[in-house]
Amino acid sequence: MLKIGCHLSCAKGFLAMGKEAVKIGANTFQFFTRNPRGGKAKDLDQQDIAAYLALAEEHGFFPALAHAPYTLNACAAEERIREFARQTMQDDLRRLEYLPGSMYNFHPGSHVKQGPEKGIELIAAQLNELLQPTQSTTVLLETMAGKGSEVGRNFEELRAILDRVELSDKMGVCLDTCHVSDSGYDLVHRLDEVLDTFDQVIGLSRLRAVHLNDSMNPVGSHKDRHQKLGEGTIGLDALRCIINHPSLRSLPFYLETPNDLEGYAREIALMKSLYRDQQNCSE
Template sequence: MLKIGSHVSCSPKGLLSAVNEANEYGSSTFMFYTGAPQNTRRKPIDDLYPIEGKLAMESSGIEDTIVHAPYIINLGSYKESTYKLAVDFLKEEIRRTHAFGVKHIVLHPGAFTDMDAEYGIQRIADGLNEVLGGTNETEVHIALETMAGKGTEMGRSFEEIASMIEKVEHKDRISICLDTCHIHDAGYDIVNNLDGVLEHFDQTIGLDRIGVIHVNDSKNPCGAGKDRHTPVGSGWIGFESLNKVVHHPALAGRPFILETPWIGKDAKTQRPMYEVEIALLRGNVEERFGPEFVEDVQKLRSFFAELELDHRQYVLDIWTVLKNDAKAKKEDPREPLERLYDYVTAAELFPDLSEEAINHRLIAWLAGS
């Protein structure tokens, strides 16, 4: 069975809450933080229901879960206090990850800020050596995440990551988190040349190091260096290309994690699209949602066909306008999914469905045939 899930929350009952949320989406894996992603404050492990969570995972058939380190950790910093915080925290986070029985902790490598890339690579490698050399939980791997290249963040090319690994003593404890949005935004053309990108990765780093794949569409064209996620099928990568990633034989057996943004008109009531994204990528939409859902998607196809609106071209055209025409963006900043939702509600196509339910159907329509 395809190991696919999403980023989930540990509130209010720690690992048990994470498992319950993952089950709502039909997940067979998931990724979580052991605390808030914006800081390093952490509750004791026993307060996060580890035993209850593991039992729930077993009964649900969930495996290969992933921990994500908080975003504020920066091993590339030249500031001693920032660097020491990153090293000390990661040592403790490895111990916590081990206590949950998790094998991979995803880490944004770091940013060189006021220095340069060469300094950043060495500083990150030094930090990884301190962290791995100071922990005994050898089953836990630090999964360096491929980055989009915004600002001074490192890991924006396969070569940068390879240079970091080369300088690490405990290479057997380094894995990779391959993020589709990030490598697309960094300039790797996974839409037209997925096999070539994976071959380049294999030659530079080695496909055997990939421990987890983040599955995200992108709001920006290839090489933009922006790192702005969008739901599957609603961005420049598109469903077809992401589906090829998820089912590529070279990536088989790894956990695939969605980090796509929640959507909706009102920020307070926005909802994730994980359930339908997982079903589409797994190929069991009708089983998950029922035949009426499929009929509604066909209704959308007919509706948009009358408007002569192609699902892929429309998405790319809107993102192009929003990127290149400042006046048009100011007058109408709505993104593709929001515009499509407005089309549907104006036509009263599904008057009895909630905003979330309509968006589910739009995501399915964007997946094409």
């Protein structure tokens, strides 16, 4: 079974997101923990969470993926921005314990002229401060496109963060297909080679989720502009190979394409139809 969902708005609560997921044929979904530009999260509604968990069990949902706000920057040059990141992540992880077994994805951040080494040091320090041995949530570093001073522009930078995290069993990686392509990894012609490199540098056991997106820009562009599936430079053939690859096909896939719910429903149906295709993509 293909584990696939999309990004849904949490404004109406978890039960509403669960019902939307069912409506569009998804069996998981991603949501922002709060406004993607930052701010205070909504108060938890215990009844809403309980109703969602019952719905998720009824429909066989796979764990949801929570996404931190884009403004979370654990390696910012300014202390006040790093403190916002610390408080936000701490609050998010506390709240996610009400959704046992969830995953929490965040962009590593931008070092802002401090250099990637300093950025890596600051990110790992925050994770070491906040991760708890008893938490059920797995925290994911997202692969980045490499624009500006982003940390996570290649697999080596993510590995450097992971190497510094003490509770490494609480950590994983989310591979974004648009970001990875834009950062210079050729998913269209060298998918096996890219995954072999990921395995050698990070380890495929660390890969816990995939953001399934096409890209508006060519490989190595460092632009980070998502496109609808099959309408970008990655293309439908490569995306079919990605969801069917032996190293990836059991992972959950989350769409972040520029779509409304109807568009997501079409893409989910399309990916489900392609998931049955077991053709050898390396040929």
